Amino acid sequence: MSEPIRNWAGNVDFRAARVHRPSTLDELRGIVAAAGRVRVLGTGHSFNRVADTDGDLVRIDALPAEVEIAADRRSATVAAGLRLAEIAEQLHAAGLALPNLPSLPHISLAGAVATATHGSGDGNQNLAAYVRGIRMVTADGEVAELTRGESEGFDGAVVALGALGAVTHLTIDVEPTFEVAQHVYHDVPLAELTAHQAEVFASGYSVSGFTDWGSGKVSVWRKLRAGADGGFEQPQPEWLGGTLATEPTHPVPGMPTENCTAQLAVPGPWHERLPHFRPEFTPSSGKELQSEFFVPRERAAEAFEAVRELGTAVARVLQISEIRTIAADELWLSPCYRRDAVALHFTWIADLAAVAPVLSSVEHALLPLGARPHWGKVFLSGPAAALPTYERAQDFNALIDRYDPAGKFRNPFVAGLFPRA
């Protein structure tokens, strides 16, 4: 092994016996075909062992950095190892956009899609829902192509936790580029947000609420999309008991605001406003663990109340919490499979021993509400407990068998949830 491989947060050391960085498709095919156990690593921003293997770990970011726009300009086929920021820049230069982005543009498209990474917005689905085509190297080293609406099992193969093959290209829906302006209201009472959550999350194209659960206050980030005339609704000085921010802000109190995308209602291109963090700076706090739970939208108020009741304990090990909404999709392993969701995210301190008992209480409070954990973040009993809510879980297991009969890509994370029959 030429370099020590650790995830972005530093809480996971990968156990790989060998690490590869192929620069051609044929090289990748050879590595996968020859491997006994194999996984692809994206940019390593997941907080758990979803990407881990004790066999061959492959990075695909040295494959050709292709971004090919379809003639009808409604989709683009891109090298899946590219970071979202790299893809966004090229799309924007061509007058195009992705419908939405998560909080950070630093991550690879393939990694984001494999774990159902999402941004926010009542009408916005997670990134995986924008995938219309998948090209991947399967366990035997062959190349498989899957197309939305045509290939059997496509809806199971998008959010696949890296278990079906090495994804080399993804074809994604794109649309004409658009402008976004974001502003922040501080000190919105949590009780107001809870009582008016439908109004709050409908008040922008993408809306996030940041809270510590203990103070009873929320900072609401509203990202507005330009209207048909290119203009924006101007924010009022006060809204729902909160006050319009007059200085830039960072979601994590005390962190440098230059790490964040421009606020104060200054318009800019979609990819420079929809993520909270700028690609050339450290996202979030940089020293942290993260967890997130997707609750059915209609149970949002119960979920807020349940976490608020844990407020003091949560606040002791929390840097910040974020509340977002995501629209339902059809992807078998998506936490938003056939349900609109509200996601309760927790940026914890970087100390699992201190966080674990609190996380356990959070899971205890949210799982009975039907919560599904984020595949790429920290959980305790999470996915196993939530698996019965995934109606297509067994179909996904059958899909693994179809593409990977010998179980090369079934690492312990996957095998624990989807054991071989």
Ligand SMILES: Cc1cc2nc3c(=O)[nH]c(=O)nc-3n(C[C@H](O)[C@H](O)[C@H](O)COP(=O)(O)OP(=O)(O)OC[C@H]3O[C@@H](n4cnc5c(N)ncnc54)[C@H](O)[C@@H]3O)c2cc1C
């Ligand atoms: C600071 C920070 C902020 C975050 N913000 C958000 C957010 O706003 N919204 C959100 O939903 N999540 C967020 N996340 C979580 C993050 O989006 C996910 O963990 C995502 O999976 C990271 O992508 P990655 O490329 O680092 O994937 P990795 O962690 O490297 O891998 C994740 C999974 O994808 C698989 N994979 C990667 N590439 C391939 C490939 N080419 N073929 C097959 N499988 C592959 C891996 O095997 C693994 O199973 C955040 C994480 C951090 C660190």
